[in-house]
Amino acid sequence: MLFNSLSFAVFLPIVFILYWLIGSKHLRFQNVLLLVASYFFYAFWDYRFLFLLMFSTFLDYSTGIKVHEAESKALKKFWLWLSVIINLGFLCVFKYYNFFTDSFAALLSGFGFRSNFGVIDVVLPVGISFYTFHGLSYIFDIYKKRIEPTKNFVDYSLFVSFFPLLVAGPIERATHLLPQIKAKREFSYTTATDGLRQIMWGLFKKIVIADNCAEYANMVFNNYTHYPGSVLAMGAVFFAFQIYCDFSGYSDIALGTARLFGIELIRNFAFPYFSRDIAEFWRRWHISLSSWFRDYLYIPLGGSKGSKLNQVRNIFIIFIVSGLWHGASWTFIAWGALNALYFMPLLLLKRNRNNIETVAQGKLLPRLTDVLKMSLTFTLTVFAWIFFRAEDIPHAFSYISGIFSRSILVLPTGESFMGGTVNVGAVIVLVVLFTVVEWIGREHQFAIAKTGLGWPKPVRWVFYLSVVVCIFYFTGVSQQFVYFQF
Secondary structure, eight states: OOOTTTHHHHHHHHHHHHHHHOOOHHHHHHHHHHHHHHHHHHHHHHHHGGGHHHHHHHHHHHHHHHHHHHHHHHHHHHHHHHHHHHHHHIIIIIIIHHHHHHHHHHHHTTTTTOOOOOOOOOOTTTTHHOOOHHHHHHHHHHTTTOOOOOOOOOHHHHHHHHHHTTTOOOOOOOHHHHHHHHOOOOOOHHHHHHHHHHHHHHHHHIIIIIIHHHHHHHHHHGGGGGSSSHHHHHHHHHHHHHHHHHHHHHHHHHHHHHTTTOOOOOOOSSSSSOOOOOOOHHHHHHHHHHHHIIIIIIIITTTSOOOHHHHHHHHHHHHHHHHHHHHHHHHHHHHHHHHHHHHHHHHTTTTTTOOSSSSTTTTSSSSSHHHHHHHHHHHHHHHHHHHHHHHHHHHHHHHHHHTGGGGGGGGGGGGTTOOOOOOOHHHHHHHHHHHHHHHHHHTSSTSSSSSTTOOOOHHHHHHHHHHHHHHHHHSSOOOOOOOGGH
């Protein structure tokens, strides 16, 4: 079920009304309702994979208890590794088997050997990377004695399967979400209206910005040999806004939806395109995944301790694994490795923690040096996104060579973008206006979190109505959420 679908527009109000009719005095029934609703939400896509989700849930619930109750460290490790191997085994079979066998076969053929590995023709279960990491973090935290396992199977199942975060995150931690699931939740009008504003802004980002940018990004990337370098550069920028507004828009809808039920999810984006270096970008982009790899991979590897060589090794491991998490393709690995290279100067010069606070905090305009730093960081990020978007490595290099050609000086024309449902000029204006709104609201949880709260009610509602009208007016060809494939 898609957040921007009619089915979800019917599903959400029904669940919301039933949930609060049950009332906060009946927490157990509220959680059961949310769990049933979550399973229905997931089964709406493909009911067959619901059983895989249930099995993964039962596995981690059971092994979590076994890890906690084991009397010896060896037995604790046994149950820990049993969960890790089975979870990652499913992930590898569904997501990576064909990639690894094809890559190994290509390697063997390079040495003159023939191989005939079978190909598995399966559909990737939506959200498997997300709910697998939910379960693994739970097991790791029990092993490290950060939490104790819950004995309530419904509560744990809801932690893994809560429908706002089930298929595309954010990747939650048991230390953050489980206490909320176990605690009594009172209805708050302020929290609910704040959630509705965040849902509205998420839909605006997805439908108005991401989907319309996607039309032109797809047009350019799929026919890149027909366009001059200037248009290719514009196509890469369109994709940069597409993927940001698509994924952060989804996260906004997820966080806003959770607030309707009195639950606060982990923030997943903090205006990453206003970052002044790559380290700051990765502290602000897909925060739940970046922090997951930091806590469960980077720090156990040694983190920033030890020799410079070890630090460099750890950075490359975490970025390459992050790239591989996004997809079974060499383009994602190249994207991860490129970001690791971007990170190297900051690491070696010990400047990776320089920009912690929000840029131009408390000010309307940034300093010139901040503008230059943000521009450079955004340019590097857009360049890396080419690998993320390309079909394969040759496609990425051909696209890049097309940009860095003499045709980069050819001015794009309207004819270059014929075929979209909305004029390209209108999309550019929308992107600029969107960026201005994001800049103004960059110190808040989401861009319009505080917009209009101090205005007279009629003016405030005119603003909200304008956003809703834009959502309907600029609805183009519906595009699947980018991160559903991960």
